[in-house]
Amino acid sequence: MATISVTSEVTASVWKIEKKAGDPVAQDEIIMILESMKMEIPVMAPEAGTLSAVLVSEGESVEEEQELCKVET
Amino acid sequence: MSDETQTMDERIADLRAREEKARAMGGRERLARRDAAGVLNARSRIDTFLDPDTFVETGLLGVSSVVPEDRATTPADGKVAGFGKVAGRRVGVVSNDFTVKGASSSLTNMKKIGHVKRVATERGFPLVFFGESSGARMPDNRGARGMGTLLGNDPQQYVRHRETPWASAVLGQCFGSSAWYSCLADFTVMRKGAVFAVASPALVSLAIGQKVEPEELGGWKLHAETTGLVDRVTDTDEEALAEIRRFLSFMPSNSAEAPPRADVPAGSEDRAGRITNILPDNRRRSYDVRKIVDCLVDTESFFEFKPRFGRTLVTGLARIDGRVVGILANNPMMKAGAMDVAGCEKATRFLVMCDSFNIPLVLLVDTPGFVIGIDGEKAKAPGKIMNFMTALQMCTVPKLAVIMRKSYGQAYLNMGGGRNSDDVVAWPSAEVSFMDPTYAVEVVTWGKDASAAEKEAIRDRMEQENSAYGLAEIFAVQAVIRPQETRRYLATQLEIHEMRPSGGKGKRLLAAWPTTY
Numbered sequence: 001m002a003t004i005s006v007t008s009e010v011t012a013s014v015w016k017i018e019k020k021a022g023d024p025v026a027q028d029e030i031i032m033i034l035e036s037m038k039m040e041i042p043v044m045a046p047e048a049g050t051l052s053a054v055l056v057s058e059g060e061s062v063e064e065e066q067e068l069c070k071v072e073t
Numbered sequence: 074m075s076d077e078t079q080t081m082d083e084r085i086a087d088l089r090a091r092e093e094k095a096r097a098m099g100g101r102e103r104l105a106r107r108d109a110a111g112v113l114n115a116r117s118r119i120d121t122f123l124d125p126d127t128f129v130e131t132g133l134l135g136v137s138s139v140v141p142e143d144r145a146t147t148p149a150d151g152k153v154a155g156f157g158k159v160a161g162r163r164v165g166v167v168s169n170d171f172t173v174k175g176a177s178s179s180l181t182n183m184k185k186i187g188h189v190k191r192v193a194t195e196r197g198f199p200l201v202f203f204g205e206s207s208g209a210r211m212p213d214n215r216g217a218r219g220m221g222t223l224l225g226n227d228p229q230q231y232v233r234h235r236e237t238p239w240a241s242a243v244l245g246q247c248f249g250s251s252a253w254y255s256c257l258a259d260f261t262v263m264r265k266g267a268v269f270a271v272a273s274p275a276l277v278s279l280a281i282g283q284k285v286e287p288e289e290l291g292g293w294k295l296h297a298e299t300t301g302l303v304d305r306v307t308d309t310d311e312e313a314l315a316e317i318r319r320f321l322s323f324m325p326s327n328s329a330e331a332p333p334r335a336d337v338p339a340g341s342e343d344r345a346g347r348i349t350n351i352l353p354d355n356r357r358r359s360y361d362v363r364k365i366v367d368c369l370v371d372t373e374s375f376f377e378f379k380p381r382f383g384r385t386l387v388t389g390l391a392r393i394d395g396r397v398v399g400i401l402a403n404n405p406m407m408k409a410g411a412m413d414v415a416g417c418e419k420a421t422r423f424l425v426m427c428d429s430f431n432i433p434l435v436l437l438v439d440t441p442g443f444v445i446g447i448d449g450e451k452a453k454a455p456g457k458i459m460n461f462m463t464a465l466q467m468c469t470v471p472k473l474a475v476i477m478r479k480s481y482g483q484a485y486l487n488m489g490g491g492r493n494s495d496d497v498v499a500w501p502s503a504e505v506s507f508m509d510p511t512y513a514v515e516v517v518t519w520g521k522d523a524s525a526a527e528k529e530a531i532r533d534r535m536e537q538e539n540s541a542y543g544l545a546e547i548f549a550v551q552a553v554i555r556p557q558e559t560r561r562y563l564a565t566q567l568e569i570h571e572m573r574p575s576g577g578k579g580k581r582l583l584a585a586w587p588t589t590y
Contacts, residue, residue, distance in 0.1 A: 009406060009407075036408070036409065037409040037411065038357065038409065038511060039357055039358070039359045039409040039410075040355070040357050040358045040359060041359045041406065042360075
């Protein structure tokens with residue numbers, strides 16, 4: 001069991017959160033979608049597991065390297 | 074006792090003693106300290122880096138020729154140099170010995186470096202530097218006479234015609250020549266904890282009257298993310314040396330040769346079909362272009378340059394069908410794929426390197442244009458765009474472009490549009506025009522009080538006009554291809570565009586271009 005910290009690769013705003021804490025996620029499954037410069041940037045599960053925490057909310061601005069959520073494998 | 078009574082055996086014994094003293098570097102204590110810190114020394118770096126038993130040292134018995142008292146304390150004059158092999162191919166190597174006067178530069182060691190440089194350049198093989206030096210040695214370089222004697226004697230010292238590949242590892246404090254060579258090299262790798270700057274934190278703190286932290290002045294993060302002076306970063310010396318070996322595996326030994334071809338690893342054809350799962354149907358959805366690169370290139374062959382700098386573009390070496398290529402790809406993950414100043418700088422340097430070493434270019438296009446705004450203009454965006462454009466137009470290696478999705482405005486040209494590549498194709502998802510419809514719609518309806526429905530209709534019409542078939546019909550692309558066919562297509566075009574009359578060598582018009590942009 002390991003906890004993976006999923007961080008943002010870009011400065012953006014959180015547009016849509018598709019999953020909630022406790023949901024199972026497959027590798028590369030979309031957890032949330034960020035928006036920047038009119039583009040949708042999907043944030044995907046790096047590995048299969050359970051989404052253990054969602055640390056941001058829709059509409060929030062996020063910075064590069066900011067932690068978005070945690071996935072437990 | 075007069076010399077005539079010494080036997081050859083005695084002389085040889087004396088020679089052995091001198092050699093051992095020279096190989097002992099700065100002494101057991103200093104070497105032990107480095108060992109305890111997990112840092113290699115000048116000679117263990119060479120041993121780790123080169124093929125076993127291939128090192129032929131030059132200048133082992135050199136010592137300080139400036140300060141008589143220093144002769145006893147400057148084994149190999151603080152820099153170990155010579156020739157060896159990497160994967161069976163000849164290289165020259167200069168390894169700084171920080172345990173000897175901080176590997177500072179002085180007359181004897183500068184002559185040594187000059188020698189290895191000249192031989193590598195004239196005889197056509199790569200040169201590798203292991204950087205860790207405190208800079209110019211004192212008192213040797215002090216005063217007008219010191220300066221006049223030691224410096225400026227080689228008017229070509231900092232000129233690169235890129236006759237052979239240069240690689241540099243920043244493995245400790247790099248001020249002075251270690252820093253300069255790291256800038257001049259074609260590939261620079263840095264170990265975390267090392268420092269790469271014009272002058273030391275101590276000196277800078279003195280000069281500005283405030284304490285300066287080494288990491289802030291010249292640490293790995295600064296260079297990987299802000300300056301872009303370093304291509305890759307590692308945690309250990311050993312990893313840094315392995316990165317240089319990997320870099321060299323893509324390069325010809327010299328610029329009169331084509332890059333070496335390799336076997337195609339198993340499974341290289343397996344990922345070509347996955348592209349359609351990665352490229353979103355929704356044009357607003359971004360993706361990491363490196364996932365597409367992995368589908369196109371031979372298994373695990375992608376070696377990215379500057380992954381954390383200029384991230385709107387991805388640059389790196391790879392192989393397709395065993396042939397070395399330089400990949401230049403827009404990354405929609407960053408700023409929607411719009412190219413910023415750092416991206417242009419990264420692209421320019423990469424084009425210069427590939428073209429100078431006969432490496433064909435593959436451009437993967439998905440960009441709404443260049444980033445616009447005040448920050449970019451302050452950073453000389455138009456000039457950077459032109460450096461990139463001029464470099465591309467001057468490249469004489471084969472240039473193959475694939476318009477995957479968006480290609481707008483000047484960026485269409487910078488990414489190989491029209492005659493800026495030898496062969497350009499588009500995917501059915503390609504869109505080409507002067508401006509992205511999102512903005513173009515606003516421009517054409519400016520001040521006209523258009524309704525949302527009218528704007529929608531204009532946008533639809535624009536999207537139709539922007540399709541790849543518009544290019545295909547007038548032969549502005551050579552073909553429209555399926556994404557799944559792209560790997561095969563590129564492999565075939567690489568063979569078609571082999572530079573046969575010159576034995577794989579381009580005209581190298583960028584060979585004397587600058588090393589930093």
